[in-house]
Structure formats: C-alpha cells, structure tokens
Amino acid sequence: MKNVIKCVIAIVSIFLIAGCGSDNKNKDKELVANLSNEIVLSEEGASAVCKVDTDMSSNNSYVIGAKFVIYADKNEIVTKMISIQLAESNDIDLLKAVMNKTEEDHDLAKEFGGYEYEMNLDGNRLYTKVTIDFTELDMEKMVEADSSLLTFLNDDYKYTLKEYMRMYEAVGVECTKK
Numbered sequence: 001m002k003n004v005i006k007c008v009i010a011i012v013s014i015f016l017i018a019g020c021g022s023d024n025k026n027k028d029k030e031l032v033a034n035l036s037n038e039i040v041l042s043e044e045g046a047s048a049v050c051k052v053d054t055d056m057s058s059n060n061s062y063v064i065g066a067k068f069v070i071y072a073d074k075n076e077i078v079t080k081m082i083s084i085q086l087a088e089s090n091d092i093d094l095l096k097a098v099m100n101k102t103e104e105d106h107d108l109a110k111e112f113g114g115y116e117y118e119m120n121l122d123g124n125r126l127y128t129k130v131t132i133d134f135t136e137l138d139m140e141k142m143v144e145a146d147s148s149l150l151t152f153l154n155d156d157y158k159y160t161l162k163e164y165m166r167m168y169e170a171v172g173v174e175c176t177k178k
Contacts, residue, residue, distance in 0.1 A: 035065025035086040043178070047072035047161050050168045050175035062089035068173070070164060078159040079134050087126040095126045102128060112138050112145075134159065 036051040043049050050068040066085040072078050089095050099121055106117045114136030119128045139157040143149050152163045159167075165175040 035063055035088060036067050037065070039065060039067040039084045039086060041067050041069055041082060041084050043069055045071060046178050047076070047078075048165055048175055048177045050165065050173045052173040061091050062087060062094060064088075066173070068168065068175075070161065072161040076161040077154075078161055078164045081130075081132045081134070081164075083128075083130045085126075085128045085130075088124055089126075090124060092121075092124065095121055095124070099126055106130070112142050114138075 034053050036053050039051075046069045048070040050070065051066060053063070053065045055063045064085065064087045066083060068081060068083040070078060071080040087095060087098060099119060103119065106115075106119070109115050110117075114133040115131075117128065117130045119126070121127075139149075139153070143153070143157060152159060152167050154160055154163075161177070165177065168175055
C-alpha cells in the first residue's frame with residue numbers, strides 16, 4: 001500500500017521512469033526546459049517552497065517541472081502542502097501512460113483522508129495539482145501502511161517543517177524556507 005507522501009514525491013520519479021524506452025513522436029516541437037518557472041501557485045503565508053525541473057528532452061522527449069508550497073504552524077508543524085506538476089512531451093502516448101499510473105497512485109493515497117488531486121491532459125502538457133491537509137490526514141493509518149514514515153515524523157505522528165523539507169531534498173528537490 002502506498003502512502004500520501006511517497007505518492008507526491010513519486011510523481012516526479014514516475015516521469016523519469018516512464019520515459020525510458022518511449023517512442024518519440026512529433027520531435028519538431030521545442031519543449032520548455034524550466035517548467036517550474038511557468039507554475040503559478042500562491043506562496044502567501046507559506047513556510048517553505050520547493051521546486052524541481054528535469055529535462056529529458058534529449059533522451060526521451062519530455063520535461064517536467066514541479067512546485068511544492070508547504071505551510072506550517074507557529075511550532076513548525078506541517079499543516080498543508082499544495083503542489084503543481086507539469087509534464088510536457090511530444091509523445092502523447094507517454095503522457096497518457098504517466099497519467100494512468102499517476103491516477104492509480106493518487107487514488108490509493110485518498111484513503112488516508114485530507115488528500116485531493118486534479119489532473120488533466122491538454123495537448124502535449126499533463127497538469128497535476130495535489131493538496132494535502134495534514135490536519136485531516138490519518139497519520140496513524142499511514143504509519144500502519146508504511147512504518148518507514150516514522151523516520152520523518154515526530155512523536156505525535158506529525159511532520160516538522162525541517163524533516164518535510166529534508167524528505168524532498170533527499171530526492172533532489174530544491175527547498176527554500178520562507
């Protein structure tokens with residue numbers, strides 16, 4: 001069973017894995033290299049902002065960009081995370097395959113509560129928005145499903161801002177505390 005946090009982090013990885021061996025179609029369209037710069041997501045009241053860009057256009061004809069806005073309370077306990085991920089490819093079949101896999105992962109994550117996502121494919125771009133409300137998330141149920149989460153949680157089954165950022169940075173996402 002997959003957990004919410006791994007699902008969100010896995011989104012970035014899914015695009016990397018899905019591109020291997022894909023058939024590049026419509027190679028004539030130039031892809032945007034830094035998609036995260038195109039993501040409009042309010043940072044008002046945010047405690048940290050993380051972003052990542054991956055350019056696989058030379059090998060697999062796709063690029064991804066993601067921005068994660070993290071909110072925490074005065075004790076630096078994470079209360080909410082909103083993210084937007086964009087993937088652009090000239091291979092529509094690749095984007096459809098990624099979309100199907102990502103939907104499966106998101107549907108599994110919803111069972112823990114506090115989790116919403118929307119996804120759409122528009123031309124050669126796949127847009128995914130995820131909102132996690134940690135005040136509504138059943139963290140005990142998540143830990144039962146994946147005890148490795150205890151590495152990042154405090155004694156009250158909560159994420160501190162520092163540990164949450166560390167989790168993203170461990171997979172190559174750049175984070176900045178506000």
